[in-house]
Amino acid sequence: MSYYPRLRDLREDADKTQDEIAKLLQTTQQQYSKYEKGVQEIPVHHLITLADFYKVSVDYLLGR
Numbered sequence: 001m002s003y004y005p006r007l008r009d010l011r012e013d014a015d016k017t018q019d020e021i022a023k024l025l026q027t028t029q030q031q032y033s034k035y036e037k038g039v040q041e042i043p044v045h046h047l048i049t050l051a052d053f054y055k056v057s058v059d060y061l062l063g064r
């Protein structure tokens with residue numbers, strides 16, 4: 001699985017909890033935690049939502 005090192009950094013910089021971001025993505029906090037840890041791949045539609053929310057590119061989120 002991929003690891004998304006910037007997800008946690010962006011979330012913390014925005015002073016958001018995992019639960020708040022999970023609600024934005026319409027998923028659970030437990031599921032979102034798996035995305036941050038790289039335990040489970042994050043769906044493309046969630047990446048797009050997060051990129052829009054944080055005002056960054058999907059490439060940035062993926063560490064490209």
